[in-house]
Amino acid sequence: MNNQEFLALAESASDALKVLQITDTHLFGDPEKDLLGLNTRNSFRAILDSVKSDNQHFDLVVVTGDISQDDSPASYQAFADEIASLNKPVVWLPGNHDDGLIMPDLLSAAPLSSVNRVCAGTWQLLMLDSQVRGFTFGELESKQLEFVSDCLEQNPDLYTLVFVHHNPVPVGSRWLDQHRMKNGETLLQQLSRFPNARGVVWGHVHQDWVQQREQLHLIATPSTCIQFKPRSEQFSLDKRPPGYRYITLAQDGQLSTELKRLADNAFVPDLKAQGY
Numbered sequence: 001m002n003n004q005e006f007l008a009l010a011e012s013a014s015d016a017l018k019v020l021q022i023t024d025t026h027l028f029g030d031p032e033k034d035l036l037g038l039n040t041r042n043s044f045r046a047i048l049d050s051v052k053s054d055n056q057h058f059d060l061v062v063v064t065g066d067i068s069q070d071d072s073p074a075s076y077q078a079f080a081d082e083i084a085s086l087n088k089p090v091v092w093l094p095g096n097h098d099d100g101l102i103m104p105d106l107l108s109a110a111p112l113s114s115v116n117r118v119c120a121g122t123w124q125l126l127m128l129d130s131q132v133r134g135f136t137f138g139e140l141e142s143k144q145l146e147f148v149s150d151c152l153e154q155n156p157d158l159y160t161l162v163f164v165h166h167n168p169v170p171v172g173s174r175w176l177d178q179h180r181m182k183n184g185e186t187l188l189q190q191l192s193r194f195p196n197a198r199g200v201v202w203g204h205v206h207q208d209w210v211q212q213r214e215q216l217h218l219i220a221t222p223s224t225c226i227q228f229k230p231r232s233e234q235f236s237l238d239k240r241p242p243g244y245r246y247i248t249l250a251q252d253g254q255l256s257t258e259l260k261r262l263a264d265n266a267f268v269p270d271l272k273a274q275g276y
């Protein structure tokens with residue numbers, strides 16, 4: 001990721017910045033391949049079709065990791081080709097399933113960008129890398145935490161929203177929570193020192209989960225493919241359909257979100273699967 005550059009979005013015609021969050025596409029290089037009985041390429045395409053049919057204005061797409069399931073260049077190329085059809089700027093960050101080393105080469109051509117900071121109006125959005133290579137859990141290296149504090153200290157007038165792959169707090173599923181961001185509390189304590197910090201948005205847990213902690217919105221969003229059953233002790237898939245989220249950031253710092261899902265039974269994985 002590039003620490004020096006940032007993406008500046010033109011002021012929106014409306015008075016709010018609207019972000020589309022897409023997460024955990026888990027694409028394969030082979031378009032025919034399934035993940036636990038669900039074709040991830042087809043579900044991703046269905047999500048993009050759904051976004052288009054929403055006919056909603058949005059300014060930016062943020063992709064919160066696990067773009068690829070097999071780390072193949074072909075999987076990333078497929079992602080870039082498909083997401084370009086939205087005709088919007090796209091920023092991304094790596095998840096535990098990704099190859100963070102090859103991604104910048106494959107995902108930096110317009111409309112995609114590998115910057116880790118986006119500025120628009122009264123807001124700055126920070127993209128963090130919580131990947132620990134070779135492990136499922138996440139952790140922010142000290143330079144990532146320094147990046148956050150630098151952005152907050154240098155821009156006290158901007159409202160700040162952080163995007164990252166791993167959940168910084170437990171979401172109530174024992175098997176998933178052991179794979180959360182190890183130093184998530186450090187991040188939240190750092191953010192809570194700044195009144196204009198507005199929250200953290202992540203993927204990884206493949207479910208809708210929203211909480212408020214003082215001024216911080218804590219938000220997890222469903223995957224575009226398989227869903228994990230909320231509040232499960234052990235690995236368990238959910239029959240709820242794939243989804244995505246719109247996040248509206250008002251000029252006065254207010255944040256609101258709208259969760260969208262595909263139709264019931266449109267993409268159902270093998271619900272008896274024991275893991276992946």
Ligand SMILES: [Fe+2]
Binds near residue numbers: 026066095205206
């Ligand atoms: Fe994932």
